[in-house]
Amino acid sequence: MKQLAIQLENVTKVYKGKKAVDDLSLSIERGTVLALLGPNGAGKTTTISMILGLQQPTSGKIKLLGGNPRDSEVRNRIGAMLQDVSIIDNLKVSETINLFRNYYTNPLSLAELLRISGLENEKNKMAASLSGGQQRRLGFALAAAGDPEIIFLDEPTVGMDISSRQLFWDTIRAMAGKGRTVVLTTHYLEEADNLADRIVVINNGKLIADGTPSEIKAGTTGRVISFTAGVSVKSEMLLAIPGVVDVEWSGRRVKLHSNDTDTLIRVLIEKRIEMHDIEIQSGGLEDAFQTLVDNTNVLKGVV
Numbered sequence: 319m320k321q322l323a324i325q326l327e328n329v330t331k332v333y334k335g336k337k338a339v340d341d342l343s344l345s346i347e348r349g350t351v352l353a354l355l356g357p358n359g360a361g362k363t364t365t366i367s368m369i370l371g372l373q374q375p376t377s378g379k380i381k382l383l384g385g386n387p388r389d390s391e392v393r394n395r396i397g398a399m400l401q402d403v404s405i406i407d408n409l410k411v412s413e414t415i416n417l418f419r420n421y422y423t424n425p426l427s428l429a430e431l432l433r434i435s436g437l438e439n440e441k442n443k444m445a446a447s448l449s450g451g452q453q454r455r456l457g458f459a460l461a462a463a464g465d466p467e468i469i470f471l472d473e474p475t476v477g478m479d480i481s482s483r484q485l486f487w488d489t490i491r492a493m494a495g496k497g498r499t500v501v502l503t504t505h506y507l508e509e510a511d512n513l514a515d516r517i518v519v520i521n522n523g524k525l526i527a528d529g530t531p532s533e534i535k536a537g538t539t540g541r542v543i544s545f546t547a548g549v550s551v552k553s554e555m556l557l558a559i560p561g562v563v564d565v566e567w568s569g570r571r572v573k574l575h576s577n578d579t580d581t582l583i584r585v586l587i588e589k590r591i592e593m594h595d596i597e598i599q600s601g602g603l604e605d606a607f608q609t610l611v612d613n614t615n616v617l618k619g620v621v
């Protein structure tokens with residue numbers, strides 16, 4: 319069995335009587351790239367802050383690399399980029415990176431950190447004069463400074479342009495290739511789909527889904543067959559076909575949602591349903607995510 323990088327056992331955090339994180343249990347194996355997804359206010363930042371020891375859980379237990387996140391031995395082996403990157407006044411980019419490198423026993427070289435953050439041309443600029451996207455990239459260089467075994471990235475690519483985001487993704491993949499553990503939060507579902515080998519979705523502080531990107535997609539939305547229906551085709555007739563989960567109309571164009579489109583297409587042909595311009599699509603992560611969040615909100619009576 320792989321060793322665990324992070325363990326949360328029944329972790330709850332209450333702010334002013336409201337649960338920001340609600341009985342969350344999670345084990346993350348070393349070498350995993352895990353994306354933590356959830357709508358605004360779901361509890362992602364609070365969860366990461368507790369794992370890092372910046373906030374204490376109200377109840378429950380957390381272990382980071384088998385120990386306490388506040389121990390210097392553990393801190394030396396992790397890196398974190400939080401939502402607000404704090405920039406130190408009067409220091410150049412290279413001086414800021416070197417300052418952070420000094421905190422660690424085995425730091426990456428300055429040249430490597432400038433390269434992976436795409437800041438080679440900015441190394442002599444004052445850190446405070448960087449644009450928002452460049453400051454995020456500096457935050458990433460600082461998080462990676464100690465060549466961490468686990469790196470936490472809270473909304474890392476907000477404000478980054480497309481080429482910076484691409485460089486960042488390549489770097490994360492290279493870190494994963496070296497067996498590093500990466501935990502990131504993101505609102506970009508494409509990013510989670512592209513990078514993560516495990517996605518954990520939380521809503522209202524509770525875990526609502528946990529799996530690979532394809533498991534998350536398959537488990538919720540299934541797939542869609544769409545076609546232009548002949549005039550004889552009626553909703554009731556389509557809903558009566560086994561395997562049809564939902565029917566959506568747009569003029570004469572109809573979308574049938576199903577978990578098994580292979581069987582469904584055969585049945586539709588056998589039943590001689592009049593169909594033109596047939597398309598079969600798999601549901602994206604966006605749909606899966608929205609379905610999950612909507613379902614848990616309905617269960618809680620939020621909407």
Ligand SMILES: Nc1ncnc2c1ncn2[C@@H]1O[C@H](COP(=O)(O)OP(=O)(O)OP(=O)(O)O)[C@@H](O)[C@H]1O
Nearest residue numbers: 333334337338356357358359360361362363364365
């Ligand atoms: N310091 C705090 N004091 C009081 N309430 C807080 C505090 N920090 C967070 N909360 C509340 O806890 C809940 C979870 O917030 P959190 O920032 O963890 O969510 P998030 O998933 O990171 O959201 P976002 O996607 O908007 O960053 C929210 O309802 C938030 O208002």
